[in-house]
Structure formats: C-alpha cells, structure tokens
Amino acid sequence: MTAFTIDPNDVVGAVARLRARRPRVHCITNAAAVTLTANVLLAAGAVPSMTVNPEEVPDFVAGADALLVNLGTLDPQRQAAIDAAVEVATEAGTPWVLDPVFVERSPVRLALARRLAAAEPTVIRLNRPELAALTGTGGHETAGDATAADDASADAYALSSLSTVARTGDVDYVTEGGRAVRVAGGHPLTTLVTATGCATGALMAGFLAVEHDAVVAAAACLAFVSAAAERAGAEAAGPGTFSPLFIDALNRLSPEDIGASTRIS
Ligand SMILES: Nc1ncnc2c1ncn2[C@@H]1O[C@H](COP(=O)(O)OP(=O)(O)OP(=O)(O)O)[C@@H](O)[C@H]1O
Ligand SMILES: Cc1ncsc1CCO
Numbered sequence: 001m002t003a004f005t006i007d008p009n010d011v012v013g014a015v016a017r018l019r020a021r022r023p024r025v026h027c028i029t030n031a032a033a034v035t036l037t038a039n040v041l042l043a044a045g046a047v048p049s050m051t052v053n054p055e056e057v058p059d060f061v062a063g064a065d066a067l068l069v070n071l072g073t074l075d076p077q078r079q080a081a082i083d084a085a086v087e088v089a090t091e092a093g094t095p096w097v098l099d100p101v102f103v104e105r106s107p108v109r110l111a112l113a114r115r116l117a118a119a120e121p122t123v124i125r126l127n128r129p130e131l132a133a134l135t136g137t138g139g140h141e142t143a144g145d146a147t148a149a150d151d152a153s154a155d156a157y158a159l160s161s162l163s164t165v166a167r168t169g170d171v172d173y174v175t176e177g178g179r180a181v182r183v184a185g186g187h188p189l190t191t192l193v194t195a196t197g198c199a200t201g202a203l204m205a206g207f208l209a210v211e212h213d214a215v216v217a218a219a220a221c222l223a224f225v226s227a228a229a230e231r232a233g234a235e236a237a238g239p240g241t242f243s244p245l246f247i248d249a250l251n252r253l254s255p256e257d258i259g260a261s262t263r264i265s
C-alpha cells in the first residue's frame, strides 16, 4: 500500500465546490431514508430528486450530476427504476454510488447487489457486515470494530470490483485497493438515527460530482459528515434532537471548523 493521505484543505475545497455548484443528485433510496436524505443534500448544498417511477427515472438521471442507488426497501418499482437509472448513468459516464443495504440478510438481495456491483459503481458505500457478505469473508456479526483482515478484504474487493469502497463505522475506511485512508471522528448518536448511512451515501454522490478522484470525494464527504455529527452530538439531548442539529451543522459549519475537525490518516 502506497503511503497516502488527504489534506484538510482538500476537504474544505470539496465542500466549498459542493456549496457553490449545487450538483443535482438523483436518489433511488429506501422508504426509511427519503426525507433525511433529501434534507441532508439540501443542507449541504446539493439538489436532490427522489422519484422511483421507472418511466421518469431515465430523464431525471440524464439531467443529474450524480446518482445514488440504495437497496434498503426493494420493491418491484424500485428494482425497475434501479436498472433504468444504472443504464443511463453508465451510458452518460455519470458518477454513482451503490449502497447495498442489508445484503447480509437475504441471498436474493446479495445476488442483486453483486449484479449491480458488476456495473462498476464509482463508489460502493456500506457497513462492515454488508462488506463481509459481499466478499464472502465471514464476519457477518453486526457488532465490533473493523480488523486488519476487514481492511485487507476491502482493498481486495475494491481491486476486483473496480469501484472505490467506502466502509463506514466508528472509523471509516476508503480504499481503491492501491490507496486507502481512514476517517476518524463523528459521534455515536449517528447510529441511533435511521438512514444516516443512507443519507451519507447520497451526499457522497454529490461529492463525486465536484471531485473527480473518488477516494478524495468519499473521504471528504465522510470527514464533513463526521465534523457535522461531532457538532450535533455535542449539543444534542439524544437521537431525536441529534437529527435536526446534524442538518443544521451540515448547513452552517464554516470552512475553518471543517478543516479543524478533519481527521484523515
Ligand atoms: N460508533 C460510531 N461512532 C461515530 N460515528 C459513527 C459510528 N458508527 C457509524 N458512524 C458514522 O455514522 C455514519 C453512518 O455510518 P453507518 O456505518 O452507521 O451506516 P449504516 O450502517 O449504513 O447506517 P444506516 O443503514 O442506518 O443508514 C458514518 O458517517 C459513520 O462514520
Ligand atoms: C431500517 C431500514 N430497513 C430497510 S432500509 C432501512 C434504513 C437503514 O438502512
């Protein structure tokens, strides 16, 4: 592995471009995540669209700067929308993020996620059990910190899938195989609000629209989310008040605050 890190100024620069350019992000996401995802994108500076009608999706994706595909609550309409969306994004060279939610729970979903991963999403954003299921490396338990073996399997999966892999958790790990970074920080209350990972995947798509290097884009997104979660967590009384404070922080954190709380190694 080549020594590699990302400067806090690169994070600050990516956030500034997101806020200035307001990229359009089309999101095919799950029923639990729709509102939080749209609000996170708006607060951060991007412009969300959320339709899952397969007849409309090609036009929405054609006009978007990035796409999110999230498998959280799959129904026949979403499945058809996903196939239509990926075809348009691939044809247009539009960056897209795959979030293979709960692939460890269902072999049917795992097979679908493998088929979508074969279409080479720009980034695959997932948690530890989801990565373990995709790589078939065991470790399907939901608890526990990532190990060196988990990181090695993330590297190998990035190389074989030709996608950048962003595994979130207590410490996030972003890898394209040859280059990898860890993003620390954030707040544990994030895990008590549903769809924070889903919304983070959508925001990552927004960062891909303003930063060509997928490792930098994913890490900048995660550092920004961590900084906002830290701010929100310090002020929140619990998960209920964390959620609006997190959205406020995404909207209001200054470049100085973002740079100061960025912990990438
Ligand atoms: N223990 C933790 N401490 C601090 N931050 C965390 C912790 N666990 C996760 N996070 C952060 O929470 C965000 C969401 O990641 P997480 O791994 O919880 O996603 P997820 O499991 O896909 O969530 P969901 O499916 O509910 O959307 C990331 O920014 C991650 O860094
Ligand atoms: C709770 C839940 N169930 C399917 S998707 C989702 C949101 C978190 O992934």
Ligand SMILES: [Mg+2]
Residues within 6 Å of the ligand: 099, 101, 102, 126, 127, 197, 198
């Ligand atoms: Mg998830």
